[in-house]
Amino acid sequence: MKRLYNITLILLLLLFASAGASAQIRGVITDSLTHEPLMYITVQYEGKGVGGISNADGEYQVETRKGWNELTFSAIGYITKKVKFAPGTKVLNVALAPADVMLSEVVVKPKKEKYSRKNNPAVEFMKKVIEHKKALKLEENDFYQYQKYEKMKMSINDVTPEKMEKGIYKKFSFFKDQVEVSPKTNKMILPISIKETASRTIYRKSPKSEKTIIEGMNSNGIEEFFNTGDMLGTILTDVFSDVNIYDDDIRLLQRRFVSPIGRGAISFYKFYLMDTLMVDKQECVHLTFVPQNPQDFGFTGHLYVVKDSTYAVKKAVMNLPKKTGVNFVENLDIVQQFEQLPDSNWVLTDDDMTVELALMKGIQGLEVQRTTKYSDYKFDEIEPRLFRLKGSVIKEANMLAKSDEYWAKVRQVPLTKKESSMDVFMNRIEQIPGFKYVIFGAKALIENFVETGSKKHPSKFDFGPINTMITSNYVNGTRFRLSGMTTGNLHPHWSFSGYGAYGTRDKKWFYSGQAAYSFNKREYVLWEFPKHYLAFQYTYDVMSPMDKYLATDKDNMFVGWKWTTVDQMSYMRDATLTYELETNTGFSVKAMARHRNDQPAGMLQ
Incomplete structure (x- = not known):
């Protein structure tokens, strides 16, 4: 949140005048x-x-x-x-x-105030939709594959003329050239990040296996100022994950929602029959739905179900009631469209999501748009070697080096003029006096590490964690610590990290060092999923008995804030050999050999 606040102070310098208002x-x-x-x-x-x-x-x-x-x-x-x-x-x-x-x-007559499921035609109709949904799932096929194009865009939201006429907004008139109208909300927005991904998904029913092969990836915007991997893209992908209404539950915004055609939908939602109409030349039954309790994690929206024996969903429109209370989310809108192929399979073709976020009062809100297109569905047998590839997500070696011709071919939705000029816009922002200091501060606060590289020369060594630099405890008094680690840019397998610290009360130096070898090629840090490494670490430090239960670094300044004084501590020498393995299926193994020696400190002396 701090990062977004600092970025906003610079990026939200918009000036646009309403001509002939x-x-x-x-x-x-x-x-x-x-x-x-x-x-x-x-x-x-x-x-x-x-x-x-x-x-x-x-x-x-x-x-x-x-x-x-x-x-x-x-x-x-x-x-x-x-x-x-x-x-x-x-x-x-x-x-x-x-x-x-x-x-x-x-x-x-949905005007009736009293809602009853008994003898309700809408409920009876939805029971048939839910009953038939299994037969419509792609997973009923022995094999399938499809191409997917996704565009994720983040923008400063609701850039009004009033906001543009205040303070430092007027100093940077080039911002107004980047403003465009959101096609979903009709509000003026300022795009600050765009990421495109082209991928191929393959599936085999028996033995069950599903893999996504990322063929191309292209990003531009504020994340380019950060070297810690694709941080922004990873966050957005996790929070705004794919929505499959044929699942019983939908995971979105890191929460679980009941699908409008899930097994529990009848008891969770109120359904109303609205009309019979044509959608893409197919006669459909139009239904609306709302949660029984608006505060539950459910959607409101519309379903357009084909009026035939398949009961297939032709179109779904879902939004989030404000009373749901999902943090920071002001509005959420999902529109999905389905199509029947000549072989009778029903497939998803379009999936558009728009989310308006309000971080806190006084901070400019954000709009996140995700546009996804699915195409080239095939159901032929897929060669076995592809399923032997390691991991559920495979990244092609040249995915970041695709040509403009490649993107022109796979891009099913043309970029807007503002999206196309994102690199020019970011270059102009970079020239703003003081901008590099804002980025430096944002990196320190959010990533908790400070890189030593640049855009042209990615960081090979990072200082951090930053939140451990100054802390205090009963034995050390005020404690100063400097930490760092090597990155995947120095070596994709070997990793070295450590710290040195000094206590002003006991006048002692403390240290820790770790050498690790990752059996997986890492992009940046050792703990990238799935982990598979062997590490040796030696540490001399002061510890309290409860430190071993902490999920974070014991020197985290926020952990140092305690309600009571911890005065029973020890000086510890610890040598540890660790082996850890994670798999994409969720299975993990961690083995450890340790030798430790403690000497009493503080009130234990």
């Missing part, structure tokens, strides 16, 4: 039944050619002109509403009523 009218559109905000509601002046759509928060904004005094709000599944307003009106909130729908000669 006119008066605006804005508001929030909600469902009259669930009171949830409604996205994608069309707002327009009929016959004027002027209007807009509501965002993921149900918010809309349109201009007003003299003599225009009526707005029309419309969407499939809701009763169209025309609202007149007085001149000078600036805020107009609207509640839309769900339309009564006739399906299979049964009238469903």
